[in-house]
Amino acid sequence: MAETREEKRAPSIITVTELSKTYAGGFRALDSVNLDIRRGEIFALLGPNGAGKTTLISIICGIVNASSGQVRVGGHDIWREFRAARSLIGLVPQELTTDMFETVWATVNFSRGLFGKPADKALVERILRELSLWDKRNERIMALSGGMKRRVMIAKALSHEPAVLFLDEPTAGVDVSLRRDMWAMVRRLRENGVTIILTTHYIEEAEEMADRIGIIRGGRITLVEEKAALMEKLGKKQLTVQLQHPLADIPEALSDLPLTLSADGCALHYHFDSQGAQAGIAVLMRRLGEQGIEFVDLHSHQSSLEDIFVSLVQAREGAE
Numbered sequence: 001m002a003e004t005r006e007e008k009r010a011p012s013i014i015t016v017t018e019l020s021k022t023y024a025g026g027f028r029a030l031d032s033v034n035l036d037i038r039r040g041e042i043f044a045l046l047g048p049n050g051a052g053k054t055t056l057i058s059i060i061c062g063i064v065n066a067s068s069g070q071v072r073v074g075g076h077d078i079w080r081e082f083r084a085a086r087s088l089i090g091l092v093p094q095e096l097t098t099d100m101f102e103t104v105w106a107t108v109n110f111s112r113g114l115f116g117k118p119a120d121k122a123l124v125e126r127i128l129r130e131l132s133l134w135d136k137r138n139e140r141i142m143a144l145s146g147g148m149k150r151r152v153m154i155a156k157a158l159s160h161e162p163a164v165l166f167l168d169e170p171t172a173g174v175d176v177s178l179r180r181d182m183w184a185m186v187r188r189l190r191e192n193g194v195t196i197i198l199t200t201h202y203i204e205e206a207e208e209m210a211d212r213i214g215i216i217r218g219g220r221i222t223l224v225e226e227k228a229a230l231m232e233k234l235g236k237k238q239l240t241v242q243l244q245h246p247l248a249d250i251p252e253a254l255s256d257l258p259l260t261l262s263a264d265g266c267a268l269h270y271h272f273d274s275q276g277a278q279a280g281i282a283v284l285m286r287r288l289g290e291q292g293i294e295f296v297d298l299h300s301h302q303s304s305l306e307d308i309f310v311s312l313v314q315a316r317e318g319a320e
Contacts, residue, residue, distance in 0.1 A: 013039040013088075013164060013195050014060065019069030021055055021219075029055040031219040033069070037164075042186065042196040044206035044227075047216040053199040054094065056216070057166050061091045074163060087115055090162035092153045094169045100142035104133055104152055107141060112159035127155050130185055147178040154182070164195045183209055239270040239281060241288070242297035251291050257284065268295075 014037035021030040030052050037043050047053050058064040060071050062078055062085070071078045076085035099107060108124050128134045131151040136144060141152055150170065157165060170182060186196055186209060200206060206213060206227070213230055215223040223230075246265035258271045270284050288295065 011039055012036040013074055014197075015070075015072045016056075016060070017070045019056070019059065019071060020067050021052075021059060021064065022067045029219050030059070030066075033216075033219070033221050035214065035221055035224065037195060037197060038212075039163075039195055040190065040193055041211040042190055042198060042209050043212050043214060044210035045197065045199045045214045045216060046206060047199075051216045052219040053216055054168055055219075057091070057168055057197070057199065061089055061166060062086050063091075087160065088163045090157035090160070090165045092150075092157045092165070092167045092170050096146075096149050096153060101140055103138050103140055104128065104144075104155070105137040107152065108155045108159050111156040115160035117160050123161070124155075124159065127158050130188070131155050132181065151178075151182075154185075158189075162194070164197065165189060167196065167198045167200075169199055179205075239284070240299050241268040241270065241284075241295045242299075243267060244294040244296050247293070251293075253291055254287060257287070 014035070016033055016035040019030055019033040020028070022028045033052075033056060035056075045053050045056070055064060059066045060073065060078065062082055071085075073085040074088045076088070078085040102110070105124070105128075108128065109119065112120070112124065125134065128137055131154060133148065133151055133155060136148060141149060144152065154167075154170065167186070183205070186198075190196055196209075198205065198210065210227050213223075213225055213227050214221055243266055247261060247268075248265060250259055250261050250268070260269045260271075261267075262269065268288075270281070
């Protein structure tokens with residue numbers, strides 16, 4: 001029932017149905033993709049290189065034609081109602097594609113005009129200030145750093161006030177401080193009702209910001225899950241027990257426990273699921289005491305989203 005209430009509160013703004021793309025050479029980039037993006041969420045699309053992330057985004061944005069299937073944005077079919085659908089979308093592509101001889105101010109205003117929007121100097125100023133570009137407004141883009149050029153691409157994408165913003169590897173080549181500024185900006189956009197679809201190689205971006213995670217591999221969506229639920233279901237914990245005296249091997253009496261011994265014999269690693277953690281640790285402590293194994297320190301580690309993503313990909317590779 002919780003899922004039903006969530007869907008009622010956040011209806012889909014993008015609906016992808018049985019979407020496939022096969023290129024002229026026979027390469028099948030997308031294979032019967034079905035996906036719903038909820039209004040006002042941050043959705044992270046993860047996958048290895050060549051998985052189909054950019055192809056999927058390019059089709060939704062009307063840049064690439066699909067071989068079959070349907071895409072609707074805000075209720076508009078992206079082929080039959082292209083202008084209405086495309087006006088709802090802002091796209092920040094991987095590649096820095098803009099007129100390097102234009103000033104920041106001119107190129108952002110021009111992008112707004114491309115969508116038939118009237119000039120709005122106050123809006124453009126606000127966007128540039130939020131992206132720390134206001135002081136650079138009269139500089140030519142060619143004179144900017146890579147991080148600033150990336151910000152200009154985001155400003156261009158926001159210039160026509162889209163309801164949906166696609167960020168395709170938005171922080172590639174951007175330093176950590178600029179990356180965190182962008183994360184803050186993305187959160188503000190979401191608070192203002194903009195739907196964000198993020199593809200990234202930086203797993204920490206998805207872990208930091210996303211409401212839901214989608215995993216694409218081999219042109220197929222293999223998993224879509226609430227981030228919190230995904231980490232709760234698949235996240236593992238590891239308790240490291242620093243021993244007072246090193247062990248040569250794990251005692252036979254403890255062989256039924258999910259334990260591994262460090263290479264130097266000075267630590268035991270206990271692996272357990274997030275649920276029922278306290279009971280498992282209590283049993284471990286009691287049995288270590290029964291064996292006369294003394295320890296000097298304990299610390300635990302929760303799996304990150306990157307750990308989960310790697311394990312999911314490896315599990316699927318093993319099943320093929």
